Amino acid sequence: MKLFEDPSLDVNTAAEWVDVEYSTANRLVDQLETDGVLEELTGQSRNRFFRANEVFEIINSPLERITRGGQ
Structure with missing residues (x-):
């Protein structure tokens, strides 16, 4: 889904997607x-x-936070 890309x-935009x-x-x-x-x-x-805030936050999170399970 495009929402995960942007x-x-x-x-x-949604209509186009x-x-x-x-x-x-x-x-x-x-x-x-x-x-x-x-x-x-x-x-x-x-x-x-x-904006899809949860997706936005994940995309903009430091990689180490994601690999540690959000700790």
């Missing part, structure tokens, strides 16, 4: 936000930008 996106119309991608992104997978970062109702 944990930041907007609805247009899964090859669906904007309205469908918007519903999918809203559901991922509701489920806690994505966090909306702008606080706006339009031109929203999201």
Whole structure:
């Protein structure tokens, strides 16, 4: 899944990634936000930008933390 490659996106990006119309991608992104997978970062109702915080944190964690099991 592209979200693991780039944990930041907007609805247009999500629509491209899964090859669906904007309205469908918007519903999918809203559901991922509701489920806690994505966090909306702008606080706006339009031109929203999201991030998968858990994926982002793992990607940006020092390698030694990951290899030690998060200790």
